Amino acid sequence: MKIALLALLGLALGAIGGAALGIGAGLAWVEIFKTTDFESYSGMLVFFTFMPLGAAIGGIAGAVLFAVVAIRDTEIAIEREPVRHRDH
Template identity: 80%
Template sequence: MKIALLALLGLALGILGGAALGIGAGLVWIEVFKTTSFEGYSGMLVFFTFMPLGAAIGGIGCALLFGIIAIRDAEIAIEREPARRRDR
């Protein structure tokens, strides 16, 4: 259950981050390649091409990353056990 919840959390965070990075990449594309803005073409290019691609790539990538971290929980110490006292 922990793996599934972490994967869903990664999916949600990846979609948001990937969409933001996709918008940024689309805006850079428009500036570098001087895309025309006739009838909103540049805006449609960014929001119908770059944003969905960024969201898909980010969502899948982050979900896989969070899932792998959850699976390897035994190898990665997320919670530390309390230190034991030494008897003198």
């Protein structure tokens, strides 16, 4: 359950971060390649192409990253040996 919840959290955070990076990449694309602004073509390019792509890639990456971290944490917890107390 912990793995699934962390994967969902990673999906949400990754989608938000990826959308923000997608907007940044889209704005950079518009400036570098001098995309026309006729009938707000450049705005539609950024918000209907780059933002959804960034959100999808970021969401998948975040979910995978958080799931891997959760799985590794579970493996480490299983492999740990209990601490033995010595009586003096």
